[in-house]
Amino acid sequence: xxxxxxxxxxxxxxxxxxxxxxxxxxxxxxxxxxxxxxxxxxxxxxxxxxxxxxxxxxxxxxxxxxxxxxxxxxxxxxxxxxxxxxxxxxxxxxxxxxxxxxxxxxxxxxxxxxxxxxxxxxxxxxxxxxxxxxxxxxxxxxxxxxxxxxxxxxxxxxxxxxx
Amino acid sequence: xxxxxxxxxxxxxxxxxxxxxxxxxxxxxxxxxxxxxxxxxxxxxxxxxxxxxxxxxxxxxxxxxxxxxxxxxxxxxxxxxxxxxxxxxxxxxxxxxxxxxxxxxxxxxxxxxxxxxxxxxxxxxxxxxxxxxxxxxxxxxxxxxxxxxxxxxxxxxxxxxxxxxxxxxxxxxxxxxxxxxxxxxxxxxx
Numbered sequence: 001x002x003x004x005x006x007x008x009x010x011x012x013x014x015x016x017x018x019x020x021x022x023x024x025x026x027x028x029x030x031x032x033x034x035x036x037x038x039x040x041x042x043x044x045x046x047x048x049x050x051x052x053x054x055x056x057x058x059x060x061x062x063x064x065x066x067x068x069x070x071x072x073x074x075x076x077x078x079x080x081x082x083x084x085x086x087x088x089x090x091x092x093x094x095x096x097x098x099x100x101x102x103x104x105x106x107x108x109x110x111x112x113x114x115x116x117x118x119x120x121x122x123x124x125x126x127x128x129x130x131x132x133x134x135x136x137x138x139x140x141x142x143x144x145x146x147x148x149x150x151x152x153x154x155x156x157x158x159x160x161x162x163x
Numbered sequence: 164x165x166x167x168x169x170x171x172x173x174x175x176x177x178x179x180x181x182x183x184x185x186x187x188x189x190x191x192x193x194x195x196x197x198x199x200x201x202x203x204x205x206x207x208x209x210x211x212x213x214x215x216x217x218x219x220x221x222x223x224x225x226x227x228x229x230x231x232x233x234x235x236x237x238x239x240x241x242x243x244x245x246x247x248x249x250x251x252x253x254x255x256x257x258x259x260x261x262x263x264x265x266x267x268x269x270x271x272x273x274x275x276x277x278x279x280x281x282x283x284x285x286x287x288x289x290x291x292x293x294x295x296x297x298x299x300x301x302x303x304x305x306x307x308x309x310x311x312x313x314x315x316x317x318x319x320x321x322x323x324x325x326x327x328x329x330x331x332x333x334x335x336x337x338x339x340x341x342x343x344x345x346x347x348x349x350x351x352x353x
Contacts, residue, residue: 046252046253047252047253047254048250048251048252048253049250049251050248050249050250050251050271051248051249051250051251051344052246052247052248052249052273053246053247053249053342053343053344054246054247054342055245055246055247055277055278055331055333055341055342056341056342068246069246071246074250077253078253155340155341155342155343156342156343157342157343157344157345158342158343158344158345159344159345159346159347160251160344160345160346160347161347162253162347
């Protein structure tokens with residue numbers, strides 16, 4: 001038994017010795033003739049960005065508040081520039097069906113309540129790669145102005161500008 | 164000395180074997196006992212009077228209905244919905260006095276199976292409200308791009324305030340409109 005154990009130990013040492021010697025800092029050199037030269041590598045990084053907008057929001061009798069996010073990523077800007085995202089509602093924050101409507105409002109990052117158009121809801125400075133905002137849509141589903149059954153909708157336009 | 168040692172080892176092995184056998188018997192006993200108890204319980208449920216919401220099959224052999232389909236999760240837009248991904252640029256550069264131009268209007272792969280995109284190039288008037296449409300694309304599938312466009316008219320040299328209006332559509336039968344994006348750009352015409 002002892003003999004077997006010692007044989008195993010010897011084999012283990014024998015196998016591990018090359019690994020130890022490499023780890024100890026053996027220098028591997030490229031055996032080739034030395035050549036030198038210059039190469040200029042250029043990449044013209046134009047101004048680009050990716051924006052992810054909420055496609056839509058659906059309210060129901062049980063779901064009167066909906067949270068979504070607005071994200072901007074892969075932002076490459078000129079030094080000193082700012083990427084701004086504004087939001088505007090087609091029907092001034094009313095879901096419309098014919099002449100009937102249901103009011104709703106939008107909160108940005110749990111703070112400002114937007115009831116009219118063209119508010120800046122997200123800014124990303126040059127040098128920052130990403131930015132995001134939490135958009136909380138809410139309605140009390142007041143049906144005072146609901147005239148007919150139907151699908152009451154609104155459309156949001158997110159305007160991206162670089163200033 | 165060696166013989167004594169061997170004897171001792173043998174006896175200890177025998178003891179270990181006996182101990183293991185006892186342990187196996189004990190475990191077997193426990194398993195059999197538990198099964199017997201279960202069987203008794205099952206019998207009780209058959210004979211005892213009790214209130215249950217379960218209803219007997221009435222002697223009819225019940226089989227799986229082959230017409231039953233796999234139930235799909237109830238569609239809730241707010242849980243399932245993924246945002247629309249749109250890539251933008253700050254400017255476009257065109258050549259003067261030609262209608263054929265190069266652009267890079269992309270529908271990213273991230274919109275796969277979700278959204279088509281259309282692109283409209285709008286040239287804004289000085290009042291900032293009215294605009295002229297220079298180009299409108301058809302539906303662009305996810306992962307595809309438009310590189311060559313034909314403008315509605317030739318442009319003179321100069322720098323123009325323009326907007327690339329991106330309108331997503333759901334990739335469903337109705338091709339439903341979603342919220343959209345206006346990308347304000349500088350249009351350089353050289």
